[in-house]
Amino acid sequence: MEKPSNRARLVKAPEHFISQELIADINANGLDENRRGFLRKGFMSALGGATAGLVAPLAIAAGEGDPAILEKQEWQTTLGKNVATMPYGVPSIYESNLIRRESPGLTRVSAASVAFTPLQGLFGTITPNGLHFERHHQGWYNINPETHRLMVNGLVKNPRVFTMNDLMRLPSVSRTHFIECGANTGLEWGNVAVPTVQYTHGMLSCCEFTGVPLKVLLEECGADLKKGKYMLAEGGDGSGMTRTINLESCLNDTIVAWSMNGEMLRPENGFPLRLVVPGVQGVSWVKWLRRLEVGDMPWNSKDEAVHYIELMPNGDHRQYASIQECKSVITTPSGGQQLLDKGFYNVSGMAWSGRGKITRVDVSFDGGNNWRTARLETPVLTKSITRFNIDWVWDGSPAIMQSRAMDDTGYIQPSIKTLRNVRGTRSIYHNNAIQSWKLDSNGEVSNVQVG
Amino acid sequence: MEKPSNRARLVKAPEHFISQELIADINANGLDENRRGFLRKGFMSALGGATAGLVAPLAIAAGEGDPAILEKQEWQTTLGKNVATMPYGVPSIYESNLIRRESPGLTRVSAASVAFTPLQGLFGTITPNGLHFERHHQGWYNINPETHRLMVNGLVKNPRVFTMNDLMRLPSVSRTHFIECGANTGLEWGNVAVPTVQYTHGMLSCCEFTGVPLKVLLEECGADLKKGKYMLAEGGDGSGMTRTINLESCLNDTIVAWSMNGEMLRPENGFPLRLVVPGVQGVSWVKWLRRLEVGDMPWNSKDEAVHYIELMPNGDHRQYASIQECKSVITTPSGGQQLLDKGFYNVSGMAWSGRGKITRVDVSFDGGNNWRTARLETPVLTKSITRFNIDWVWDGSPAIMQSRAMDDTGYIQPSIKTLRNVRGTRSIYHNNAIQSWKLDSNGEVSNVQVG
Incomplete structure (x- = not known):
């Protein structure tokens, strides 16, 4: 079990996180050298390609526009797997790290506990x-x-x-x-x-x-x-x-x-x-x-x-404070992920409000001094998750990334300091504060509390 | 393999349609008498409860308002299963019949074939x-x-x-x-x-x-x-x-x-x-x-x-006729399902158009003589599935059920006769005709072509 105090770098997630279903699939379909021991390197590696994106187009070697350079694989000269091989399908074997995880020690028994959704690897608004x-x-x-x-x-x-x-x-x-x-x-x-x-x-x-x-x-x-x-x-x-x-x-x-x-x-x-x-x-x-x-x-x-x-x-x-107030969080990049390179990134996250619709999400890369407004994916639905995206060019400097959501009641997501001023520090429930992710110059992202 | 010429009554689906994942789950978690050989009776049985719905409220025996009559089950005095028992979850063992199915004989090899989505058991608009x-x-x-x-x-x-x-x-x-x-x-x-x-x-x-x-x-x-x-x-x-x-x-x-x-x-x-x-x-x-x-x-x-x-x-x-024109189908009830009782039903289906948004779906229960407009679930999105629902009281007589969708270009889904007049009968592709389901007085629903 992964300890909360460790960095959950997806590249290093232990093997026992592979689900039983996927093991069954591997057993049924064989395990060749390419598959053995493979653990998907996670969305973080998607974030950290060795090549720059929009701001610095790839240098293209001569001939790279020639379709002949795309390597053939075995499948291109053989039949692949049948339809309905899996009457009820499961994710790719390369996605075996994207799973629910229990937080060890949170409760005394695992029958009365929590398994968390891996938001860091999700897209859009629907949770599978x-x-x-x-x-x-x-x-x-x-x-x-x-x-x-x-x-x-x-x-x-x-x-x-x-x-x-x-x-x-x-x-x-x-x-x-x-x-x-x-x-x-x-x-x-x-x-x-x-x-x-x-x-x-x-x-x-x-x-x-x-x-x-x-x-x-x-x-x-x-x-x-x-x-x-x-x-x-x-x-x-x-x-x-x-x-x-x-x-x-x-x-x-x-x-x-x-x-x-x-x-x-x-x-x-x-x-x-x-x-x-x-x-x-x-x-x-x-x-x-x-x-x-x-x-x-x-x-x-x-x-x-x-x-x-x-x-x-x-x-x-x-007592009876049951509404989930307006809240947001940047999921990509987020704690435990690593940017391997400077350059252009699509920074993405989720916003939601138990009072109604999200009207705006602002994003800061300097700990709340400057804010830019993110794009909201549509349709924006009431009491639902809204996906936000914002362009960003990372210059390699340390940064503090934050998102701040607003809903159609006019409510603005508070800082942790503002929330603590009212609610103290002994609460367990209803923390809807702005989340801060610290980006180090080596590209590592970690959870910090700011402001 | 189920033959297309047989009625695919969900209650009779053969056991080999149970997915490997679910078999793995059964193996892992044991198989007691209640689970052995169980095949979910399908949504059809949900449609065919032995009790009437809205139009004829259940007769309530004395004492049925008393919570004490709700039976206790084993789980209420024991710990249940842990969180993250399935790091990537699968459907209930009672849903093992809701799977993709290949249509045998459609192609020569199953690697170049089709596995169909079980629309008869789906709700809303999202396909898992x-x-x-x-x-x-x-x-x-x-x-x-x-x-x-x-x-x-x-x-x-x-x-x-x-x-x-x-x-x-x-x-x-x-x-x-x-x-x-x-x-x-x-x-x-x-x-x-x-x-x-x-x-x-x-x-x-x-x-x-x-x-x-x-x-x-x-x-x-x-x-x-x-x-x-x-x-x-x-x-x-x-x-x-x-x-x-x-x-x-x-x-x-x-x-x-x-x-x-x-x-x-x-x-x-x-x-x-x-x-x-x-x-x-x-x-x-x-x-x-x-x-x-x-x-x-x-x-x-x-x-x-x-x-x-x-x-x-x-x-x-x-050639190059690629747009999927406006189309709809009633999925509940549909071919192979059976209504076991007269009374109130929520009749439900899907409508979609490759040209834009669905603006209206009409439903007929008498083979197209009379039409009523269904409720559309919102949001209605462009080039997406729209779920429609309509109330219906079945009086026990035979019926022909049809749905007819319209999109925001003004296009109206055609009858099969109209479509054949233009396209003939030797097409394979782009059949968006109105679908007819015949309901017999014994409650059985089957696929017919009308009009």
Whole structure:
């Protein structure tokens, strides 16, 4: 297991990070000399080509415009592999380092822990389902969808128990939203500069979810939405996970979802049913959803009274602070990566807000003295990840790279100093501060706290 | 191998369709009685619950509003599985039937064949990478990205050979587009009513692609875009796949892409580099892309002169007809599925156009006599899949279900009769006719041709 205190240089990632699926593939398809022991050098090496980019076009040797110089490979004179060799495909063997990773020591048992999404190797906005982050309170399980049930009770005229069949006949919607654990970036509160963006921000994923709108489901059951301002969501795991959902703020866009990114949910993400509460911290997106109860006051459950509360500087605990505020992070380049050469780079990252749409992302390369506005990839969707990109020419000097997002409420992502002034240093949750990456003159990027 | 002439009832899919990954998972995690031999009954069973939906609320037995009736399962008193049990996750064991399938007999060897996407089990618009359709001309291969090169030559001032590192430093964009093989729905020309939507329409996928805009790349090489109206794209496989790209129509939105759905391309889909030509048939989205040549006339290559041409009624061959016209299909319910009960259903499908955005989808349940307008899921993106949904109450009578899409050019998806009047019956490619599914009174859905 990689220690958070080590630099997670992708080129040096240990072999046991190769997934069982890929090992199965290698076993099935043979392992020749070219493949043996190969570990993809990672996106970082993509960043560090030995040749300059836009600002200094490659010197082209004579004849390089001649197609004959492109080397033939074995495959060009033989049949390749068949279609449906993998009825359900897996990534290239050269991508075996792009995996979810647990942060060792974060919790006492790995069934109640976190596996982080490798944001440093992702592109665009969609998180592939195989890399969606995991946060379990009592592990995960293969639930049989045939026997799974969802009860709706409480302040409803017609309490109901739904089968999956019942639910999937109801009108459905498909919407793309981010999900972020409230504790994402939590170690930074204590100035524990974990090495990579996988560990600083990797409790973040973004998927297209499909399911029945909560509003439709509650109306179907005759919910009393005048008295019923709150709803309890209960998961099927052994942790007794229950969360209060504020219906006044969440009724309109919450989904009782069975699908993510086109297919059924993955078991680690709640198969066959989870609550999707856009903009709200991940713990409320209750997995393996088995019960919804409409009520007239918050439940103050274990995971609302003991966990997921925030210790403020005056000693109070802040409770029910569930919205994930506007936030962003540069993912390329980021901690543990290395630029091997001066010159042009596309610097890229993600921005998101639990309040609405991202309207702007500014990027600084000098620790916040000067800012330039990045390009936002479209469409910019509400409560979803927006990818930003900005051109940059690295002159070889040290730099501090930061991104600062704004959303359509006018909110601007704060510095860690500003956030600490209000919230102190004893919080775990809801750290949405500007992230700083230090770039050394040797090209190495590391996690620092600035300003 | 499932024969196209058989009904592909998902409940009866043979066991060898279970993927190796899932078998590995079963081997690793044990196989208890509940799991043994289980084959997921498919989305069809989700459609056919024994209880009625919206129109006839479930009769609730006394006490069903009481949480105590929800059965406890083993997991609720034990720890579940750990995080990162699967560093790269795979679908639930109950989803083992949702896989790509080859159509046997379609080609002489499986290295030059098709594996279809199981549209009947998908939701929303995104195709998970593991289920993206495959169409190879000489199989696929694990290309080493470290040694892969892209040459740009022809009418360019600075012919260049790019490494992946070089390319990934360039400015990138992320955009969601459908890809459809020109031969999709091809068997329907000959009235070969293949049984399921996987085989009628499954050479269709939709992903978020990331890469460098072709325009940026060509400008970087000093392409002469006044003389250079065309571009040859050459793939790295042994089939000698080369395709002419019309730069006048495709320059602005074509991408030289390395990523789909957030991660690197899959080997079957061109890893590490493929051309993304939005709206254009899949064969032009050249995989394992190794060369781009700018020129002043079409190349008339093998795959443009011998294949991918259309025999018209007058004996002429239509060449270079590459745009995928506006099209739609109902995926739920669709051929091979069965409605087990009368009552309310959410009828759902996909619509797309290579010309732009979908503006409307109408659905008929009586073979085209009456039409109702479906809800379109937003955002509606250009040259992308749009999911449509419509409420329907099935009264138990036989029905003919059809969908008819319109795009923002004003084009309306034609009937098969209209299309045959113009194109005859000897085409293979570019069948965008309205699809008809026949629903029998016993709930069985089958592929028919109407009108």
